[in-house]
Amino acid sequence: MHPFDAAAHVEETIAAPMYLGDWLAARQPTPAVGTSSSETPSPYLSGLSWRSGREVAAQQANKRRLIAGIEALPAPTPAAQAARARFSAMVAARPATGRVVVPRTDGRWLQANPASDPRLEAGDIVTIPDRSSTVTVVRADGSTCTVAHAQDVEALQYVLACDPAATPDVAWIAQPDGTVSENKVAAWNRDAQDTPAPGSWIWAPDRGSRWTPALSRALAEFLATQGVSEPTGDGAPPHAPRIAPRHQTEFLTGAPTRSAAFPVTGGDWGTAGILQTPTARMNDAGEASLSMSHVSPYTRLNFALQPLDWLEIGFRYTDVSNQPYGPVSLSGTQSYKDKSIDAKIRLWRESAYLPDVAVGFRDIAGSGLFSGEYLVASKRTGPFDWSVGLGWGYMGARGNLRNPLSMISRRFDDRANSATPNGGELGYGSWFRGRVSPFGGVQYQTPDERLILKAEYDGNDYRHEPFGQVLKERSPFNFGAVYRATRNIDLSVGFERGTRVMFGVSLHGNLKRATMPKLGNPPPVPVTQPAANAGPRTHAAGAPTRGGRSAVASTPRIEGASPSPFDRDWSDTVAQLQAQTNWHVRSIRALGMDLVIEFDDVDAFYLQDQIDRIATILNRDAPLNVRTFHVVALTHGVPVADYQVQRTQWFASRTRALVPSEVAPATTLGRPLTNQSIDMLPPLFEQRPRAFVLSVGPGYQQTLGGPNGFLLYQISANAYGELRMPGGAWLGGELNVGLVDNYGKFTYTADSKLPRVRTYLREYLTTSRVTLPLLQLTKIGRLGNDQFYSVYGGLLESMFAGVGVEWLYRPAHSRLAIGVDVNAVRQRGFRQDFSMRGYKTLTGHVTAYWDTGWQGVQINLSVGQYLAKDKGATLDISRRFRNGVVIGAYATKTNVSPAQFGEGSFDKGIYVTIPFDAMMTRSSSSIANLRWNPVTRDGGAKLDRRYPLYDLTDMGERRSLWYAPPDGAVSP
Template identity: 25%
Template sequence: MRSTLTVGRLPFLGFSLLAIFLLLVALGAAQRAAASESPTSLGLTGLINMPSGRMAEDGMLYMGFSRSAPYGAAYGVMQALPGLQVSGRYTRISGVQGFQNNTDYGSYKDKAFGFKLRLLPENAFGLGWMPEVSVGAEDIHGTALFRSEFIAATKRVDLGVLGNVDATVGYGRKRIDGPYAGLRYRHKSLPSWALVAEYDRTAYNRDPFAASTGLSNRKPGRLGVGLEYTWGALTLQATRNQDQYGFNLSLALPLQGTRSFVPNINEAGPFAGGAWASAAPRPTAAQWETDRQFRQNLLVALHQEGLRNVRVAWHNGVMSLSVSSNRYRYASRGVGRAARIAMAYAPFETQTLEITWETRGVAGMTWTFFDVPTLQRYFMGTATRSELAHAVTLSYANPNGRFEASRRNDLNAMLDELAFQQSAGTNFDWGLARVQFDTHDQTSFTLAPSFSSILNDPSGIFKYDLGLTAALDVNLGQGLWFEGAVRASVLETISDISQQSNSTLPHVRSDAPLYRQASRYKLDRLLLNQLWHPSQRVYTRASFGLYEEMFGGFGAQALYLSGGRWAADVSVDILRQRNYKGTGFLSYRTHQIMASGHYRLPWVDGLTATVRAGRFLAGDLGARFELTRTFKSGLEVGVWYTHTNGNDITSPGSPGNPYQDKGVFVRIPLGTLLTNDSGASASFSLSPWNRDVGRMVNSPADLYQMAEKGWLENARDGDGLRGISDIPPEDTP
């Protein structure tokens, strides 16, 4: 099993450490989960061990740990869609050796995945007696040691002053053997407490290692009881079942219920003393043209606010700005800051304010405020959000400019440099163990911890590499970027892995331990990226250099944005595998050709489907399917499945069932976890095995991700004005 995590494009922290961190964040930030939904000992919401028919709130994420001898299980459950719940679980079986002749691994461990799908909502068809009905399965992949399938129905009954009760009946097969039932009762005066009882149909006597663990004496069909207490985001359930005491501790994180888990209380206004308005007099058009001090003061204020690569022009009543920044989670928030500052220095004759948001030196989206008085009234609190929405248009940036002012620039390099010096020079940013310095043209240096891990190797359950990564991004102008990164391992155990890969495919990924064994210091990335914006909604890129730790070469990508729900891109990369030390190359040469289509599905908020088809790193041909959900909190969760002709038949694959690459990935905007805004993000991916089939090179600068996170996601969020005035209600769902 492999797991990696990055902040922006830098390695940062592993899956396990991130999970612990999110638990701590949620303790103080999460809202209380719905009272009648709690995870079972296996993960999916339900009673004690038996799943119910009820779903959780959309976007609810549960993380927890349950213990009932001989099992201890760490799990995660997500309400990925309103009618779909998915779970992942890692179970330890006490008293059973994982590998004979290998004591390093410890007790036997098993990973499992499950799902629950709603068939009918409660009170469907207007029938008050109709229960919520769902079907599901546990342990649907891999060894399937604890496989079960079920259908369950749950109905809430209001008892008036006595509270309410959720009643569940269900039927299962395999590990859940036959009919089951249960109740969860909550008194009205004690909403944090609940009594839980179930008729447990778990066939413990059929579990693996039942004889050696004493489970062979347990029969299905016993009564289990539990006492449950909820405190904020935490729920603790103490249980008694099959003559065994147990507990289940879970934490609920509402991904769809909030825009930010930590309020950005350290954000201040862009004017002197943190004010949100300026008392300085505005110039006339003639003064703007003749006195360069107004332009310089505007530029100083924009730089102080963290806005970079600034272009400003005024012509015939139109002020046009082009700005870029890594400081904002939402482009519209940066646009709002730029608009506030611009209206403090713009000539009185200004009738239209046009602000174009750039990412990596290319223009993305343009906000055109054609009714400047309404914009000013909104900033003063005398105009409504609806009035502002009717005074602005959002459009894809036109590289040729919409107005004459769009094609001009009233600044020059000397003025820009002087203004930047007046604004205190290099900007310093830090948070969540990440430090960054950047200049007025977004040249930046970043230092961050790095973490990668391999789970479930026979030599040990958890192998890790903890180090530091230093990265330098230099803006060479006109969309040309130089990027370099070096990484040093401080503490690592991945190099202890002695078992060589058994893959019969070219070892494009499965030799990861050899790269750790070769050197503690690596040149991780060294390349040039050139980005172009040839026409509206069309972007292209060319790259050359060391893409990542394992591959280098050259390639190109082209992206087309439809202007609606879909986008398409194609990429070609000619590659050579780097040697284990990172100082040269191995003999393996390959090329990756990939055509991708992306479609934002209309049925569920924030749901995008992606299909990538082509030639992968190991030379196999096939397609990769991705489904990604971006919640209102900004957290993005996705799954992928790749099917190719790679014919990976060595374990964990087999001649009758070749292994296909699959896994989950998560991206978390750091601005939701900090007291100040930030455009940085943390991301990680997790898959069952580190194999070579269906694998792709790390893109040096993926154009669709640049567009999606840079401006598309923001522009498609409601009216595209999220956080534009830093008024707290603007950030509510």
């Protein structure tokens, strides 16, 4: 072992297998005797390179594809052809090194984290270069330019040092540690970015070049395999980086300012905008905000969601302070509350020369009092973001331009009144009609990243406000500022209409990044080699190292394999499995070289962490001839998922860092076994299922925007229990006890022209403080491999009791499923006890479930008869994110006219579901369901079934192992 102080540059060919952590720990850097650290060349650990012969072939193939891609680039002139040839030759002259990225270069850390510690094989080469002081820029013709490294200088400045006329939009950085990043560097797209470390490579194709992002990434990844970048070798001194100031303050301080993420802020209406006017900007998918703004006479409570990168949805309540809600006898002194929904769709994404373009609809499915449409474009120039657009309806009420669509048809000259008697209709007959007004503005990011300034020209003159009001306006220009108090809280102030001050506050964050460390879970059991007495004797080609890890063998050789090793006491194994997961073990069975473990009460959303805990214990205790662990998830005794853990691959991934060619899924989802096939296997351990399960917790329900008060609520204590019986049957019940509420104000009962299946909401909420929302006997089972059934009866929900049957066809690994449910129900008494009312009906649906496979989008379509005996269809579209958050919307249209339906015109809503695993410190399969319905009516009302088969079989769907926290770690 040679310590680092033997020479600054270290290169060693590995003679015998060992771990990199051990190799590094034995070579701690120490200064040579009689020298200072400044006099001794220091090894550059950030540039450590591990080259593995196992990766050379794959990297050679990648290199050939890269060269082919370069040679396919258009080259219309002889000069361009020569440059392309030089670039191709540059790549061809460099070797496929087999370099593999090392997660850390701290030997002690690697020893403490074996899953990240690479195993070095004989013939592998480890190099620690001299400390670099330069950065290398690759030019468009394949030549290189060396630039002196400077602290906190970004990639663009190095590029400009080599070519002052360069106009890149993106710079790719291959860091000395082998990682690659894409960085937006132009004035129109600059974002927060990495800075190159000494020894980095930079590739920044000029704007207008034909290099695709995929080809540029392939080049950067190839350069990353070359190790620390080297000087050009022509003897010329390195260039100095060109530090271009981005804010005026830099001329005074002389210090470069780091690029920051460009802010997308909300306006008065909650969605992305300036103040009163929208922009074409979109947040990242998953963004959500809750905001409130006040500019007299309007106070708006806004909710905004970004389910897709190109789609923004907003909904709100607007308080009109100078307009009463209704007669004093109905609503007292409460002011009017308006409900509305917005949508904005991006039509074109911004580029160097073209802006973001979006079309939007305000109050698209509300009362229509504030309805309007717009087309808007946004373009960024450094810290300024400019927007300009045309507004129709409320947004273009100034009406100082003729509608440009009138050139197509004179029908666009006139706009009908957008307000509808019942509200909630789309009102497409008035879209983009009538005179228009331009609007626009600018947002300026000050040098203080917390402060954003805004100015706009408003297209509304406020002379045509709802209820015939005319608001005083002295100026069409509005001015404001946003102060980002924290990463998730914005405070806004503005001066609007030349007469009014605006105040606002916004709470925002990205739901797809929601996560919580599982500090409440038991500490995981350390990964160890199987016990010597777990099975037949094995031979490994190399001696074990620390922690029981073998330096060579990842697949043990078996001698004398026989069923006898299964004959052991599994009680301790079962106890640890249950303690680690809180899942109930039903049985352990032998299946040749496989081990089958059945679990009830599978209580986790992020399953992979729990499966890893199970595999850790089974790997330690199972006979050595067992190759696969089958973790079978049962739902009330019915197998719905078979998670298959390949023992060798799993153990390798948990005890060392794998090279890319070795990476493969250790856990896969197989077709679920049937009860009959499981029962035929010899049992090694069996125990009875839990007979009774009880959970107690708080409950909350509310109604928003009603005439008796904007917020009516109840806080309650809720108990849920299950009495389980053999054969997939159980009795589930729920008891609710109201504790605190203001339902004493709830006196309004909406009228209805349909059977009153939901509009007795007040009576159900206020008649009794103690209620029994659920008492249902259910039996589920499987009909072959892909079909499931359920039969149920009892108090099915808070308003209806009855009996029903459901059938679901859900092929394993398929994106499609179809289900049918039929229910005969009777309306329950208002006390939610065992009393019944006279109304009876049949209700049921045929439902198609489609996981589109595109950006996590799921589409469900139900067709059938609803509780009020109306017939129609419900369309539900949702976006699922990897941490399990779902953003969705639904709409139901039946053979009921808007006049019969009443307020709202048809049933619709928006919802967000968040798994408890993303919010709680302990694993849980529970889900928080946040649902917004503008109004509760009788048309399009479905039976609220507690146990749909599609939900009960969800663990067997293809995404169950895909769900994971955004940080990739669950266990403490």
